Amino acid sequence: MARPTLQEACTKIVATVGPACDSVPQLEALIAAGVDVFRINTAHGSREAHAATLRNIREASDNTGFLVGVLLDLSGPKIRLGKLLQDPLQCDPDMEVTFIAGDVPENETELTSSYKRLLQELTAGDTVMLADGIVSLEVISNDGKRAVCKVTAPGELRSRQGINLPGVKLSVSAMRPEDVDNAIWGAQSGIDFISLSFVRSASDVRSLKDLLTSYESQALVIAKIEKREALDDLEAIVDAADGVMVARGDLGVEIDVAETPVAQKRIIAMCTEKLKPVIVATQMLESMHHSPRPTRAEASDVANAILDGADCCMLSGETAIGDYPEITVKTMRRIMSHTEQSMPYAIQRAQFILNRVHPITSAVTQSATMLAETIEAKVIVIATRSGGTAWVKSKQRSLVPTLGVSDNVEALRRMNLFWGVKPLRVKQLDDANELFNEITAWGCRSGMLQGGDLVVLVTGNRVMEHAHNLIAVHTVDPDKCNIRSTTKPC
Structure with missing residues (x-):
């Protein structure tokens, strides 16, 4: 059965595209396995490769009939090592580089960097983390031409690996010229989500939003939290962004790794309060790069992110270069489905903050959720043109399946980031009876709706423009599989 289905997990899956899964048949298999959003990582590959990946994703989406979303990840001011004279280079304790x-470099212990101002911004006593924190250095001296460092945590280095400078205030802009160019390409190509790396302040987010607005892009801006400065300005950043990513790879290097779990919980809690979707990323099922089964700790990591309130979990190298992309997605989906059965939805709704969105929309969606649970409705249907009402509904957690129905393809793709909302394309939204008939025909044809099933619909009665102010309860006709309705405006 083509997606969406009423039985699939509510938490969404973001999967990174790479050599292991970039063909159309492979992408189709991942969509069928449960991927909601594909990530294109601009830190790797050329513009031509990214454009080819986007074409393949859209073709796979058309072939499967599921409007999968696309996230373009801007690499940001990622500082990397240059080419090593000895590659790999083993760094031993107390060794000087x-x-x-x-x-x-003129010898094997000399290192170069992609960041030309590095020597101007390092001072004695600073910590330099290399290769995702595997190797740690302490700056001993710096005369502006040579910064001598001592190895404090040994390990192996390779060319082009990342450099992190925890606690060092860098003057580099959040968006390099290549990031601006990639963002413009994403805007012109109809990308659904654009994430900004190494965000340090809300102004970084607003700069990207202004750029996208100038190109009339509707893409949602995702702020990646991976710097100490971002944690210090977290509330303002969440307010400015459309969504947030807990980018634990660099975050776990920029701050003490012992702080990372609590930081993750804090970020998720802030996004829940502000009604912003939040993605948890990096090493969620890391061992599945080369194993068909995750570790028990990894399964617990995915489950705990969901229990904390994450809307999405992201796979990086597991799908991009791993040996088992499809199995990995299916495994994550199973963990999600089992975890969601035990979530305290009633408590979450009791804490829902109504004053952050339109009070009518908020009250109607909350009432619809409670009504659907009370009457044991088969599905909640949210009729929306922009996806905004589905966004609000997604933060009111419930195990009653929710369909976000629209005739707007871009809005449907954006809904793939919203917890529990399953996007479904319909022909039109203006005629309620025709809409109910279309939903019923879809449900009966797929076997997801049967005679006697109850359906709760949230829509507008066109008395108030742009308002979702009507809840309708409908019963599927046992004989004709049509809908008999009793409609009560709020």
Whole structure:
């Protein structure tokens, strides 16, 4: 059965596209397995490769009939090592290595960097983390031309690996020229979500939003939290962004790894309060790069992110370069489905903050959720043009399946980021009877609705423009599989 289905997990899956899964048949298999959003990582590959990936994703979406979303991940000011003279380089305890200006090291212990101002911004006593924190250095001295460092945590280095500078205030902009160029391409290509790396303040987010607005893009901006400065300005960043990613890879290097779990919970709690979707990313099922089964700790990690309130979980190398992309997605979906059965939905709704959205929309969606649970409705249907009402509904957690129905393709793709909302394309939204008939025909044809099933619909009665102020309860006709309705405006 083509997606969406009423039985699939409510928590959404973001999967990174790479050599292991970038063909159309492979992408189709991942969509069938449960992927809601595909991520294109601009840190790797050329513009031509990214454009080819986007074409393949859209073709796979057309072939499966599921309007999968696309997230374009801007690499941001990621600082990387240059080419090593000895590759790999084993760094032993107390060994000295030296950062130099330029791009060509003269011996195996000299290191270069993609960030040309590095030597101007390092001072004695600073910590330098390399290779995702595997190797740690302490700056001993810096004369502006050579920064001598001592290895404090040993390990192996390779060319082009990442450099993190926890606690160092960098002057580099959040968006490099190549990020601006990629964002413009994303806006012109109809990308659904654009994430900004190494956000340090709300102004970084607003800059990207202003750029996208100038190109009339409706893409949602996702702020990646991976710097200490972002945690310090978290509330303002969440307010400015359309969504947030807990980017634990660099975050776990920029701050003490012991702080990362609590930081994750804090970020998720802030997004829940502000009604913003939140993605938890990095090493969720890391061992599945080369194993068909995750570790028990990884399964618990996914489950705990969901229990904390995450809307989405993201797979990175597991699908991009791993040996088992499809199995990994199916495994994550199973963990999600089992975890969601035990979530305290009533408590979450009791804490729902009504004053952050239109009070009528909020009250109607909350009432519809409670009504659907009381009468044991088969499904809640949210009719929406922009996806905004589905966004509100997604933060009112419930195990009653929710269909976000629209005739707007872009809105449907954006709904893939919203917890529990399953996007379904319909022909039109203006005629309620025709809409009910279309939903019923879809449900009966797929076997998801049967005679006697109750359906709760949230829509507008056109008395108030742009208002979702009507709840309708309908019963599926046992004989004709049509809908008999009793409609009561709120």
